[in-house]
Amino acid sequence: MKIQNYSYEDRTHLFGRIWILTALVLIFSFPIAACIYYDAWPGFTPVLKGLLGVAPIFWTVGLIEVLTFVPMLGTAGSYLAFVTGNLTNLKVPAALTAMENMNVKPGTEEGEVVSTIAIATSSIVTTVIIAIGVALLVPLTPILNSPVLKPAFDNILPSLFGGLAVVYVSKNWKISIAPLVFMVVLFLIAPSLSSSVGVLVPVGALIAIGGARILYKKGKL
Template sequence: MALNPQKVLQGDASINQGMANFHNKAHFWGRLTLFMTILASLSAPLYMSFVVGAHPGWGPILAGLIGYAGFIGVMWVIEPITYYPILGIAGTYLAFLSGNISNLCLPCSAAAQEAIGAENGSNKGEIAGVFGIAVACLVNTIVIVIVILGGSYIIMMLPEAIKSAFNFILPAIFGAVLGQFAFKTPLYGLVGSLIGLAILVSPIISFIKIALCVAMTITFILYMEKLKDKKRAS
């Protein structure tokens, strides 16, 4: 039975309109909740500074801001660009609102997309990623409440060998995510690993290493894709 081209086009238009409405609502609620979070974060220091009268002076505040921005300010630009292809619009708002992006939201989004066979950057992948991040944030909130109530006591009871293993959690997560995506395109995984290793051992300022690694990997892979397109065209 042949497909009706008109119905196919109507279906695609309906999906695109639905995703556009979804993105508009994601922008509205994402900006609103982030703005409320910023206000809530500033309320305590503003109260202490201008109501209680414990303002430390603008000199220490600016010195602290400059020092912190010099150390990690580049990540304010790099992280949204790096994580967006996997997180999507709504997922980016959720992840940056809840935190724990690299060690929680990103792996859960990738795992959700992998579970249903969705392609990164597609509508299907974005919806799956949002569900994965939302569930991760909910579980994270529950775990945080439990840890706040009795976490310090539980950690004190753990053997020292288990406590020392906590240092390997983040590298293990990054390795698992790399392996998950490198399995689809092993060559690109190898390229990213080699570039990362070369930058790691090179005498480059530490706070730009991640940004440089991301930029070089993206540039090299885009170049390889263009070569593939030229070969197919010829």
Template structure:
């Protein structure tokens, strides 16, 4: 057993414990509001809200662990899921750390570098969340409107940067993912209920399948 395998084995024990503690921390406030203070929106509102949230982010329950594990490994996956903002903050940090280290994604060394990148991003994000909570509201309110509009482009810019970084390695897979995402967005627009999660679900898994077929083709020809 390699050093990284021993590290991963120990991480699972601590990771499972952290997930359980995280669920308790998330559920504790609504439980206190319901059973201690007596504020309850009713089962109908709870079910409606749950369905609405699942329809938007339910696909990430399946797609994110599969798509992110080769980049960040088990430890990084536990941290990114528990701390949140995995796609727009943790994964870019992991990708940058791996690229800067010179190791390849999917290797033990690359996963370790990705884990370290996520760990650093959590500390940095926590610091700026505290600072922004105290000061940002006053600053943002007084910013010019054109600056506020530019700030809304931060997330698309991050997505575009990550997509370009991976697409350079396989232009065919990148084009395939864009086409599937575009087609799915048009299909979902025709569905009467909110099924935007289908765009992510279909695009991620179909792109993985396409990339696998491209890899198999390369291996056969080599």
């Protein structure tokens, strides 16, 4: 069957899988090329020891992100986001904000279109900004390392999610109470967990779903 005869969803999965596999090949190509060029092979045991320290964390976060973000982003948006990366900090907020502004819901055809356009635009803008940043890195280094700007850089992520929280919490404040209280207490007890955003976002989502279920059964929603 010709590709033109495929449905939109089938073509999305076809090209999405091609780009995912292409990205995977590119990721492994650099270390393999470096080993070939320098004739330096680390061996299976050292690589395995290095992977045992970090791979389980990335596997867990990767699985959780797929289960959490795919229903929000849709098929095409998910493929694009996972290929370009930085979902939690950039792609998901961009997609959710775009859908909010267009008054469409995740999981609908309209939501998928808006999500895909938002993620694509975000990827292009990010690439352009990174290219400009690399070109201007040396001249801007004294400014970026300025103690005056350090508080601003330390609060970029909280301000980003804070803006999204205002919108969603104001619309569903009853549902937000349980995950909000849990996260506040958790971070007060263990502040070091603030670096584990990839794992804690799905945990907060599960708490919100459970709280919403309880409120629904009690007729509070």
